[in-house]
Amino acid sequence: MSQPTTERHSTGRAALREWGLGLRDMRSWIGLVAIYVLLTWLISELTGLQEFYRLLLYPARSLTAAVVSLLLIFVGYVIYLPLVAREPRPLKRIWRLVETYLLAPRQIMNLLVPLLLMPFFMSAFTSFKSMIPEIVPFYLDPAFMSADRLLHFGWHPFEITHALFGGQTASLVINTFYHVWFLVMWAAMIWHLIHLAERAHRLQFLLSFILTWTLLGSLAALALSSAGPVYYGEVTGLADPFGPLMSRLYEIDATARLAGATGGLPVLEVQEMLWGFYTDQDTTYGSGISAMPSLHVAVTALIAMSAYRIHRLFGYVMWAFTAIMLVGSVHLAWHYAIDGYLAIAATAVIWRLTGRFAEREVARNG
Numbered sequence: 001m002s003q004p005t006t007e008r009h010s011t012g013r014a015a016l017r018e019w020g021l022g023l024r025d026m027r028s029w030i031g032l033v034a035i036y037v038l039l040t041w042l043i044s045e046l047t048g049l050q051e052f053y054r055l056l057l058y059p060a061r062s063l064t065a066a067v068v069s070l071l072l073i074f075v076g077y078v079i080y081l082p083l084v085a086r087e088p089r090p091l092k093r094i095w096r097l098v099e100t101y102l103l104a105p106r107q108i109m110n111l112l113v114p115l116l117l118m119p120f121f122m123s124a125f126t127s128f129k130s131m132i133p134e135i136v137p138f139y140l141d142p143a144f145m146s147a148d149r150l151l152h153f154g155w156h157p158f159e160i161t162h163a164l165f166g167g168q169t170a171s172l173v174i175n176t177f178y179h180v181w182f183l184v185m186w187a188a189m190i191w192h193l194i195h196l197a198e199r200a201h202r203l204q205f206l207l208s209f210i211l212t213w214t215l216l217g218s219l220a221a222l223a224l225s226s227a228g229p230v231y232y233g234e235v236t237g238l239a240d241p242f243g244p245l246m247s248r249l250y251e252i253d254a255t256a257r258l259a260g261a262t263g264g265l266p267v268l269e270v271q272e273m274l275w276g277f278y279t280d281q282d283t284t285y286g287s288g289i290s291a292m293p294s295l296h297v298a299v300t301a302l303i304a305m306s307a308y309r310i311h312r313l314f315g316y317v318m319w320a321f322t323a324i325m326l327v328g329s330v331h332l333a334w335h336y337a338i339d340g341y342l343a344i345a346a347t348a349v350i351w352r353l354t355g356r357f358a359e360r361e362v363a364r365n366g
Contacts, residue, residue: 026109026110026113026114026206028203028207028357028361029113029114029203029206029207029210030113030117032207032210032211032214033117033120033121033210036121036124036125036210036214036218037055037120037121037124040053040124040125040127040128040218041053041055041124043128043131043135044127044131047131047134047135049131049134049135051281051283052127052130052131052134052281052283053124053127053283054123054126054127054283054284055120055123055124055127056119056123057119057122057123057126057127057283057284057285058118058119058120058122058123058126058285059119061119061285062115062118062119062122063119065182065183065186066115066186066190068183068186069183069186069187069189069190069191070190070194072183072187073187073190073191073194074094077094078090078094081093081094107194110193110202111193111194114189114193114206115193118189121210121213125213125214125217125218126283126284126285126286126287126288127283128218128288129217129218129221129287129288129289129290130277130281130282130283130287130288132221132222132225132288132289132290133225133227133278133289134281135222136222136223136225137225138225138226138227138231138235138236138289139225139226140224140225140226140292141226141227141228141231141232141235141236141291142236142238144226144291144292144336144338144339145229145232145241145336147336147338148336148337148338151337151338152337156241156242156245157330157336157337158229158242158245158330158331158333161327161330161331162245162248162331165327165331166248168252168255168256168259171249171252171265171331171332172252172256172265174324174327174328174331174332175265175266175267175328175332177321177324177325177328178267178296178324178325178328178329178332178334179266179267181296181299181300181325184300184303184321185299185300185303188303188306188307189209192205192206192306193206199362200355200358200359200361200362201306201309201310201358203354203358203361203362204306204351204354204355204357204358204359205302205306207354207357207358208302208306208347208350208351208354209299209302211350211354212295212298212299212302212347212350213295213299215346215350216293216295216298216343216346216347216350217290217293217295217298220292220293220342220346221290221292221293224292224293225290225292226290226291226292226336227289227290227291228289228291228333228334228335228336228339229242229245229291229330229333229334229335229336230242230246230271230333230334231271231275231289234275242333245333246333249265249267249268249332249333250265250268252265253265253268267332267333267334270286271333271334273286274286274287274288274289275289291334291335291336291339292335292336292338292339292342293339293340293342293343293346294325294326294329294334294335294339294340294343295343296325296328296329296334296335297322297325297326297329297335297339297340297343297344298343298344298346298347300318300321300322300325301319301322301343301344301347301348302347302350302351303318303321304318304319304321304322305347305348305351306351322344325340326340326344
């Protein structure tokens with residue numbers, strides 16, 4: 001009787017040790033998330049903006065996004081194995097991967113910790129983003145508009161994108177890609193959590209992901225406070241050079257609706273909704289206005305850098321997606337072109353620095 005009991009105790013100790021190793025793998029990531037959430041709360045207290053701080057905005061939506069992402073990854077892999085990898089027994093291969101990457105105690109911890117903490121992080125991020133114009137009012141839009149024209153030889157970048165992709169169909173496709181970004185981001189996050197056997201690469205991506213949101217989406221956004229082309233006239237009180245762009249977008253929207261596309265150009269409804277949140281000083285799902293730098297471009301560029309390291313073809317696909325995000329951010333009046341340029345450059349620096357740190361961290365953890 002004592003031998004099975006001893007074996008169970010030994011198995012239990014081994015499982016606890018693996019759970020502990022999983023936590024140790026994630027300790028630097030957990031630390032960054034905790035610091036950001038606490039600092040955001042502290043800033044709200046010190047600035048008297050407590051009403052903007054909301055920590056429970058995303059749990060249900062994050063869970064839904066995670067489940068949908070897992071399903072998409074599963075379906076994609078089921079298609080990939082027999083058609084591309086020529087795997088003769090794809091279901092058996094998938095089950096082996098599930099055992100290796102989803103059921104092992106260490107891997108469960110590596111998966112659960114980010115999934116449990118990300119909703120709180122995203123809620124804190126939205127809270128901070130909503131506070132930005134209260135702390136540093138939008139002031140750099142005229143400078144960024146002028147810089148864009150200087151860099152593009154006297155042209156506004158939207159004049160270039162609409163000359164190339166100004167048709168109704170192209171604009172609707174760009175809008176669709178821009179909205180798909182949220183799902184792509186979550187799918188990339190989940191994929192890195194469940195599939196990468198190379199722990200340093202996984203940690204590099206996770207750290208880069210958090211630092212992109214905190215350093216670029218919060219710190220840089222605060223220092224470089226700007227609202228973007230869509231709100232240029234409202235926040236500056238100056239003659240609006242983006243009036244023709246907005247007129248064109250509303251024209252495309254009206255034409256699409258008349259043609260039977262009941263949703264029209266959805267970006268316009270989102271932009272009006274965000275402006276309503278801003279004027280009502282409301283912190284809710286997706287609220288907050290900030291143009292510089294573009295997180296759509298930064299996060300997609302990060303995914304492209306990681307994808308290229310895994311497989312060049314994946315990298316090329318994601319760099320193409322990044323190019324669409326860059327064009328879309330200008331085409332749909334969300335951003336100045338330099339918002340995307342700076343985002344890519346800064347993300348590349350973050351990716352490089354976290355790579356060195358992740359290798360040392362994994363070597364220490366064993």
